[in-house]
Structure formats: structure tokens, C-alpha cells
Amino acid sequence: MVVAVSLIVGGEGCSVTNGSGEMHGSLNVPACTFSKLNPIPLKNGASYSLGVDFFAGEPFDSTTPRFPANQLNIRMESSSSRPEFADALNFWVLDSYEVGRCIRGRTNPDGTPDWNEGYCDRSPGAIGPSGEGRVLVGIENEIVSSAFALYYTCPDLSAAVALGSCAGGTCPDVTFCPGRGSWISFAQFGSVTAGGGQGILGRDFKVNDGETIRSSAFHVALCDKSTVDKTILGRLPIPTPQITGTLDGSFQFHMDPRFR
Numbered sequence: 001m002v003v004a005v006s007l008i009v010g011g012e013g014c015s016v017t018n019g020s021g022e023m024h025g026s027l028n029v030p031a032c033t034f035s036k037l038n039p040i041p042l043k044n045g046a047s048y049s050l051g052v053d054f055f056a057g058e059p060f061d062s063t064t065p066r067f068p069a070n071q072l073n074i075r076m077e078s079s080s081s082r083p084e085f086a087d088a089l090n091f092w093v094l095d096s097y098e099v100g101r102c103i104r105g106r107t108n109p110d111g112t113p114d115w116n117e118g119y120c121d122r123s124p125g126a127i128g129p130s131g132e133g134r135v136l137v138g139i140e141n142e143i144v145s146s147a148f149a150l151y152y153t154c155p156d157l158s159a160a161v162a163l164g165s166c167a168g169g170t171c172p173d174v175t176f177c178p179g180r181g182s183w184i185s186f187a188q189f190g191s192v193t194a195g196g197g198q199g200i201l202g203r204d205f206k207v208n209d210g211e212t213i214r215s216s217a218f219h220v221a222l223c224d225k226s227t228v229d230k231t232i233l234g235r236l237p238i239p240t241p242q243i244t245g246t247l248d249g250s251f252q253f254h255m256d257p258r259f260r
Helices: 096-104 225-233
Strands: 005-008 019-029 042-052 054-060 071-077 087-093 134-137 144-150 160-162 182-189 212-224 244-254
Touching: 019 054, 019 071, 042 244, 054 244, 096 134, 096 182, 134 144, 144 182, 144 212, 160 225, 212 225
Parallel strands: 005 042
Antiparallel strands: 019 042, 019 244, 054 071, 071 087, 087 144, 134 182, 144 160, 160 212, 182 212, 212 244
């Protein structure tokens, strides 16, 4: 039996909005109970759909040329209440410069790509509607990581993380978590837009307050964080994941210092 869960932001205490987005997919969360009296099972690929209009963008700017990467945490939530009471999907950008290069898709004068092919997929099937590439998401060598928490729907559970190619061999076995190949496409990332600009992007590039971030699409393949952590540490037995599944979606919001 497939159980549909649809959560739309609204109501008293949830009126703060600063963007728009949605995510949808299928989840397997066999231990999910919203409360002891009103269980909400998410089993056997239950459908999950969430409209989102609250976002937080928290920058972590580099303060030294020795470590030049400017980072950014993007959080999309089911409400503007405290994070521990909302379903939320996070994307942690570890290097805004590399994301910018992937979006632009600039080619150097000698014909070589001005993007890191280890972080960015610009193969023909991966190019978005505005010419944007896919920034790879995962837990190994990727420059973007992602985590998903069901703190509103299933408050007793831990979070899940997105798995990438898993080429480094640190991911749980596919018998535990079969999903692989997470990614996100940005049509706009601050001052950088898809296909825009042929000049050299500064190594200190970052998204500033007041600028827009627009993801044309994303896909995350989820695995329970506890299962992932125990696998990486080699601690047996590896626990059966409490949450697996996939989510797809898109979003757009403005960076605002009031929302961190």
C-alpha cells in the first residue's frame, strides 16, 4: 500500500515566506510515527510531496587565501518555525567558485573546459534548460553534500544523507541503500547565471545578500545517516537504515541576512 503525505506551508506561525520551491519523491521509513496516537507510516516507497516557501542561506566566507573556498548552506523547510520542528532539505556548498564554473560552462581558448569534471557533469544528457550543468552531490569527493530530516513528519528519526557515485567505496552496500547519483542544477547562483559570462571567474567568488539562487532541478538519493556513519567507521553490525528513498524538485529564493 502506498501512503501519500502532502505538506503545504501555511497557517498561523508559518507565514514567513522568502521564496518558492517543491520536492517530491518516494520514501521508505518503516518506523515513522508522527505521534503514538496518530501513526503516519511511510513504507514500501510511499509518496512524499512538499511545497516550500521558507528558505535560509547561510554563507561561510573564507577569511584567508590559504583556504579560499567560500561555502554556503542552503536550507529549504516545511515552515518558518524552529528547524527542529520542520521537515527540511539542506544543500551544503563546499566551494561556491566550483559551482559557479559548473553553471557557466565556459570553454578555455585552447578548447579545454573551465570547470572541474570531477565535480560537474556537463554531458549532453545532464545540461539543464538554460544550459546549466549538474553539480554532483555526495559524501565522498563531491563539493556539495545534502541532508534530509523529517523532524515534523517523523520527529523520532535521525536524518538521511544524499549518496553520490560512491566510487570511493565508503557508501553502505546497495542491499542497505540502493540509491546513487545525487546532483543539483543551478540556473542562477548569485551573479552567475547559466551560460553567462566568458571572463575568468574570481577564486573568491561568493553569493552575496540580496542576490538570487535558483535551482532548476535536483535529485537526491537518500540513506540513513546512522547507516552511513557506521559504514565509514567500519563499526559492525551496520544498522538497517530507518530512511531511504529519492527526492526531486526545484527552488528559488533571495539571500536575506534575516534568514540564517
